Amino acid sequence: xxxLLRYRELVEExxxxxxxxNIIGWDSETEAPRNAHGLRGKMMAHISKELxxxxxxxxxxxxxxxxxxxxxxxxxxxxxxxxxAKKDLDKITKIPQEEFVAYQVLLSDTxxxxxxxxxNNDFASFQPNLAKIIEFQKKFITYYGxxxxxxxxxxxxxxxxMSMKEYDRFFETLKxxxxxxxxxxxxxxxxxxxxxxTENFDVKKQEEFSQYLLDVFAFDRDSGLLKKSVHPFTWNxxxxxxxxTTRYLPDMVFSxxxxxxxxxxxxxxxxxxxxxxxxxxxxxxxxxxxxxSQSRMYExxxxxxxxxxxxxxxxxxxxxxxxxxxxxxxxxxxAANQVEASLIRVEADELTYPLHIMVRYDLERMLFSNQLTVxxxxxxxxxxxEAYLGIRPKNDSEGVLQDVxxxxxxxxxxxxxxxxxxxxxxxxxxxxQELNVDDLLRKGKIKKxxxxxxxxxxxxGKSKTAGELLLLVTKEPFNPQYYVDYLKEKYTKIFLG
Amino acid sequence: xxxLLRYRELVEExxxxxxxxNIIGWDSETEAPRNAHGLRGKMMAHISKELxxxxxxxxxxxxxxxxxxxxxxxxxxxxxxxxxAKKDLDKITKIPQEEFVAYQVLLSDTxxxxxxxxxNNDFASFQPNLAKIIEFQKKFITYYGxxxxxxxxxxxxxxxxMSMKEYDRFFETLKxxxxxxxxxxxxxxxxxxxxxxTENFDVKKQEEFSQYLLDVFAFDRDSGLLKKSVHPFTWNxxxxxxxxTTRYLPDMVFSxxxxxxxxxxxxxxxxxxxxxxxxxxxxxxxxxxxxxSQSRMYExxxxxxxxxxxxxxxxxxxxxxxxxxxxxxxxxxxAANQVEASLIRVEADELTYPLHIMVRYDLERMLFSNQLTVxxxxxxxxxxxEAYLGIRPKNDSEGVLQDVxxxxxxxxxxxxxxxxxxxxxxxxxxxxQELNVDDLLRKGKIKKxxxxxxxxxxxxGKSKTAGELLLLVTKEPFNPQYYVDYLKEKYTKIFLG
Numbered sequence: 001x002x003x004l005l006r007y008r009e010l011v012e013e014x015x016x017x018x019x020x021x022n023i024i025g026w027d028s029e030t031e032a033p034r035n036a037h038g039l040r041g042k043m044m045a046h047i048s049k050e051l052x053x054x055x056x057x058x059x060x061x062x063x064x065x066x067x068x069x070x071x072x073x074x075x076x077x078x079x080x081x082x083x084x085a086k087k088d089l090d091k092i093t094k095i096p097q098e099e100f101v102a103y104q105v106l107l108s109d110t111x112x113x114x115x116x117x118x119x120n121n122d123f124a125s126f127q128p129n130l131a132k133i134i135e136f137q138k139k140f141i142t143y144y145g146x147x148x149x150x151x152x153x154x155x156x157x158x159x160x161x162m163s164m165k166e167y168d169r170f171f172e173t174l175k176x177x178x179x180x181x182x183x184x185x186x187x188x189x190x191x192x193x194x195x196x197x198t199e200n201f202d203v204k205k206q207e208e209f210s211q212y213l214l215d216v217f218a219f220d221r222d223s224g225l226l227k228k229s230v231h232p233f234t235w236n237x238x239x240x241x242x243x244x245t246t247r248y249l250p251d252m253v254f255s256x257x258x259x260x261x262x263x264x265x266x267x268x269x270x271x272x273x274x275x276x277x278x279x280x281x282x283x284x285x286x287x288x289x290x291x292x293s294q295s296r297m298y299e300x301x302x303x304x305x306x307x308x309x310x311x312x313x314x315x316x317x318x319x320x321x322x323x324x325x326x327x328x329x330x331x332x333x334x335a336a337n338q339v340e341a342s343l344i345r346v347e348a349d350e351l352t353y354p355l356h357i358m359v360r361y362d363l364e365r366m367l368f369s370n371q372l373t374v375x376x377x378x379x380x381x382x383x384x385x386e387a388y389l390g391i392r393p394k395n396d397s398e399g400v401l402q403d404v405x406x407x408x409x410x411x412x413x414x415x416x417x418x419x420x421x422x423x424x425x426x427x428x429x430x431x432x433q434e435l436n437v438d439d440l441l442r443k444g445k446i447k448k449x450x451x452x453x454x455x456x457x458x459x460x461g462k463s464k465t466a467g468e469l470l471l472l473v474t475k476e477p478f479n480p481q482y483y484v485d486y487l488k489e490k491y492t493k494i495f496l497g
Numbered sequence: 498x499x500x501l502l503r504y505r506e507l508v509e510e511x512x513x514x515x516x517x518x519n520i521i522g523w524d525s526e527t528e529a530p531r532n533a534h535g536l537r538g539k540m541m542a543h544i545s546k547e548l549x550x551x552x553x554x555x556x557x558x559x560x561x562x563x564x565x566x567x568x569x570x571x572x573x574x575x576x577x578x579x580x581x582a583k584k585d586l587d588k589i590t591k592i593p594q595e596e597f598v599a600y601q602v603l604l605s606d607t608x609x610x611x612x613x614x615x616x617n618n619d620f621a622s623f624q625p626n627l628a629k630i631i632e633f634q635k636k637f638i639t640y641y642g643x644x645x646x647x648x649x650x651x652x653x654x655x656x657x658x659m660s661m662k663e664y665d666r667f668f669e670t671l672k673x674x675x676x677x678x679x680x681x682x683x684x685x686x687x688x689x690x691x692x693x694x695t696e697n698f699d700v701k702k703q704e705e706f707s708q709y710l711l712d713v714f715a716f717d718r719d720s721g722l723l724k725k726s727v728h729p730f731t732w733n734x735x736x737x738x739x740x741x742t743t744r745y746l747p748d749m750v751f752s753x754x755x756x757x758x759x760x761x762x763x764x765x766x767x768x769x770x771x772x773x774x775x776x777x778x779x780x781x782x783x784x785x786x787x788x789x790s791q792s793r794m795y796e797x798x799x800x801x802x803x804x805x806x807x808x809x810x811x812x813x814x815x816x817x818x819x820x821x822x823x824x825x826x827x828x829x830x831x832a833a834n835q836v837e838a839s840l841i842r843v844e845a846d847e848l849t850y851p852l853h854i855m856v857r858y859d860l861e862r863m864l865f866s867n868q869l870t871v872x873x874x875x876x877x878x879x880x881x882x883e884a885y886l887g888i889r890p891k892n893d894s895e896g897v898l899q900d901v902x903x904x905x906x907x908x909x910x911x912x913x914x915x916x917x918x919x920x921x922x923x924x925x926x927x928x929x930q931e932l933n934v935d936d937l938l939r940k941g942k943i944k945k946x947x948x949x950x951x952x953x954x955x956x957x958g959k960s961k962t963a964g965e966l967l968l969l970v971t972k973e974p975f976n977p978q979y980y981v982d983y984l985k986e987k988y989t990k991i992f993l994g
Contacts (some may be wrong), residue, residue: 016543019536020517023524035720036738039516039775050547059771223532237540239531278536367991 004078005100007063010054012279017051019237026235028111030227041108048104049097050397056093064089077463081281083463086300094143103136109410114407121397123378126407131374134367151368154412156287159419160465167361167415168482170422174354177484181491182351185339191493194335201253209319210260216312217264217298218447231404232259232346234266234295238278242270254336255321255347258299265298266291268450272458286457287466288413292420293427294453300350300421301428301486302449304336307441325344337494341389343398347457350492354421355388360403368411378459409435412417422483423470427457429482430474500567501575504560507551509776509957514548515992516734523732525608527724527742534990538605545601546594553590561586574960578778580958591640600633604906611904612727618894620875623904628871630906631864648865651909655785656916657962664912667919667977671851674981678988679848682836686992690831696820698750706816707743707757713809714761715796715944717768728901729756729843731792732764735775739767750817751833752844755796762795763788765947769955783954784963785910789917790924793952797847797918798925798983799946804938834991838886840895848984851918852885857900857911865908919980920967924954927971 003244032040068086071079092100110129116170117126141150148156152163201250207228214226226238229245236242244263248256251281269285277283285291302308309316309332316332317324327335339349345356362384372380381400387390391400431437431452440448456473470478519539552558565583568576589597607626609968614623621858638647645653649660704725711723721733726742733739741760743752766782774780782788799805806813806829815831824832836846842853859881863869869877878897883889890896902910928934928949937945953970967975 012539013543016540019540020521020544023521024517027520027524031722031724033721033738033740034718035717036734039735039737042509042776043513043516046510047517220532222530224530225528227528237533240536241530243530279539449586 003063003066004074006059007082008102008279010057010060010063011281014051014054014060015279016477017047017054018420021047021051022235022237029233030229034112034278037108037112041105044108045101045105049101052092052097052100056097058091061089061093068228068469073114077280077282080463085281091140091144094145095140096143099136099139103133103140103409107407110407111184114401114404118397118401121401123393123396123401126401127374130377130406133406134374134411137409137411149369150363151412154364154368155415156412158410158412160287161467162289162415162419164365167419170419171354171358171361173480173484174418178351178354178487181488182339182478185351185491185495186341189339191338194331194338195323195327196253196335199253199320200250200253200325201320204251205319206248206253206256209316210248210256211317212315213257213260213264216444216446217261217268218450219264219267221472222447223271224267226260232263234263234270236267236270236284238283239271239273239275243432244265250385252347253323258303258336259346261303262295262299265295268298269294269453269458272450272454273461274459277461277463280460284462286460286462286464286469288416289419289423290457290466290469292417293423294420294457296417296421297424301424302437302441302446304333304350305438305441307438309333309336310442311444334494337491339491339495341391343389343391343393344402345383346402350421351487352389354418357414357418359384360389364411364414422480423466425483425486426470426474426476426479427453428486500560500563503556503573503703504564504579505776507554507557507560508778511548511551511557512776514551518544518548519732519734523740525605526730527726531609532604533610538602541605542598542602543867546598548587549594549597553586553594558586558590560645574777574779577960582778588637588641591642592637593640596633596636600630600637603629603633604904607904611898611901615894615898618892618898620893620898623898624871624874627874627903630903631871631908634908635865648862648909651861651865652912653909655907655909656913657784658964659786659912659916661862664916667916668851668855669856670977670981671915675848675851675984677791678985679836680994682848682988683773683838686836688837689833691828691835692820693750693832694748694826696750696817697747698817698820700745700747702816703745703750703753703992706813707745707753709812709816710754710761713941713943714758715947716761716764719766721764723757729760731760731767733764733767733781735771735780736772737775738770739764749844755800755833756802756843759792759796762792762987765795766791766950766955769947769951770958772786774958774960779959781959783957783959783961783966785913786916786920787954787963787966789914790920791954793918794921794925795894798921799934799938799943801830801847802935802938803830804935806830806833807939825843831991834988836988837991838888840882840886840888840890841899843899847918848988849886851915854911854915856881856885858915861908861911919977920963920975922980922983923967923976925972925983926951 021044024040024047028036028040035088062084064082067074067082071082089491096337106129110126110133113129114126117123119284137154139387141153144153146153149164155162155164155167210226212219223240224242224244227243227245228247230247232244232246234242234244244260244267246259266285269291273283273285285294306329310329313327313332315331317327337349339351341352342348345353345360348356359381363372363377363380366380367374367377378396378400382393385399403414405411428437431449435448435452437449440446457469460469464472467477470476518541521537521544525534525537561579561582564579565573568579571579603626607623607630610626611623614620634651635647638650641650643650646661652659652661652664659885707723711718720737721739723739724740724742725744727744729741729743731739731741741757741764743753743756743760763782766788769781782791803826807826810824810826810829814824836848838849839845842850842857845853856878860869860874860877863877864871864874864974875893875897879890882896900911902908925934928946930940932945932949934946937943954966957966961969964974967973
């Protein structure tokens, strides 16, 4: 069956182009000088063109189509891989090459424009590019010839099987069951100022603590590193090269700590995927939602727990003796889980976070059903934030310009963040029955937890869908009730107990 | 004349592959985690293969050959470009593609092996790869079908027009005229310990001072950056993206200072090349020797001068108040120009430096005329160091393993370092007639010097040869006497005056 052999060779060649694109992306986002962007755009246009040509070559298409027809004779892993390849191919082959290349150049250019726009609070300078990105996406979807609504296509892109129908239901559950609880909590709890928000924290010391966290979470430094960037993210080319970034703000020490732990959740996932999948179409995490479930679990469930800080608060106090000398464990846990209406999604607490996602979900839904123009976006953003959170951004830098996603063409991505938190709660419910999680956190044995998620989830890469994984791990399909129950129990205990 | 248009398009496509290779090289040498190398090697094999295919495609060859035949009808710049392209093509087309790719993979693998070998003082682990690299190079040269000796081919690769004949004569001049002077000086001058060698200097503070130097030399930070690496180097993809590295050793503060200034010499050259040459075959410096003339001039002639430190010693003392509080300008200049027999080339002083180069020149010469095996290399290295410098390495890490060059297949490169110093002295001789260099250094007006070298040398890129540039700037051909005169005058003044 030499179609399979040839398919493997072609996939490896194609991967060389995504590999170099990834390295250039990493360089661009973490250190390249400003003026590098002009040549980079030109050079990347050639690489993107070649990537496109190879991903849509006659020979590659023939291999995938032939293997897909014979899929009943393939082993389970290869069958899954070819099914995914066929799905991607059905989309990509329908986009004219020049448009694909032009779109890649547009994205490359837009990165810098967005950075400047955010910095200068100048949405107008970003607006034309954002409009072009959306137009490209809408046009691409028409090429697919699907009868789905445009936004459903995008939602399914980021989370196989999800659509507005499921998300509407999911967010409805949250609105009905969780929002009243949050309102009640916000009314009862008065946030006291703590050193974490009133003191200044040396950026070099914060960096030292983030490096400490890498070791605490048993991150493999021979297969990765930590750097800083404007917006924290995790990047990888294989389980052997997984990099994460965080950001250091002198007046927000929690920002770097929890961004680091969040990205560690993503990074450990990537490091623990079976390396035999690296050169196949099953490399990488199962889905955006499952990926986010890991980062949310590490950040919120482990990283903001009393058990975790019982062990690590002494080190944090040692790093910032002047600022934190009088802080108790109880104060630390309360501060790390403080609930309040706020403007910046990545700084939002675990409880109000889904409201930030709902704003983006509503806006994307409207943009892609032509109920909203890009020009109207900043105003509508501010209106929705005010409606859900009761506060209003003073400018676009802390409003519509805050996230990198749209400048990178990522529409349909945000909802997976909220979904991830819900998956995490369901997975954690099972984990607690098999591991004494609090005890492991208290004793610094996070490796045991890593091994559990490796065995249950990480190692599979994309070889199982989100739905299959949930069923395998928790013995039931996705059930958002675990999320609501987890949140209620946790926040009742901390603030109302 | 649409061959030219098509040629331009093809060159831009080819450049996309060297561009991505460069970025991956930068990543690999400055930050990629250890375990990244396996996948990187595989991915780079595909990129190198594609680069080779495109650099030797029928269409590209046809364009170059046709334009070369019509070269009398081309403008001077294009004529020079096509002549260089034809010369490269004559070589590359004679190497079988599989061997070219295998060689690139070998180089990629060897990088890490050399790093480990140096770290573990284990030449044996590096020896097989080094032998393979040399075998590849010898085989490649036989493919060229030249009647030149192998080492002459390599020497010409790094410095157009140079061969063993010229280098023998150059080094002979130094041996006859300079070596007696050096011996005399070493006998008369006793090096006193200074704080620069006895004190420890915080690495973060050294980094701060190197960043200060970037501003002193008017390095454009929007078009470049400074990082650290095992071996300092300068890297660029265009005048808009020029990066330099240095290294920080707590017990050798001069190491970072002068490596930074040295690399700044290279980096300013690249930043000042006319950007219109970027996507042509005339991008980059004129030759290795001319490039090195700039780094040596900035490092040794400007960076170690009394005039320079008259301005910047106060800042250095402010950075290290405890260590340097009692240092005078005279002590600083003496320390920065201290002459002694030493083992590590990159730490060697300006006077003994050419002796380090002669060791490598002799060894390369023997390796490529089969008078020496790779196995015998460490012993012979130590013998020659002892013969020229009177001291002997205690291990291979401070001997044959110290330099990155051979692990990267760079044979014939070292001699250009000594040549560069000689070019620098000749260029400086002219510069002094047109600029009050000392006064500019004393007043912190290095921008004026940058402008002079930009106008006279930098902006031309590869559009003029080393010989043409020397003639244009100094009104005479290469004359090593300026080098000897410069050194004698400088060192007499500092140490024997």
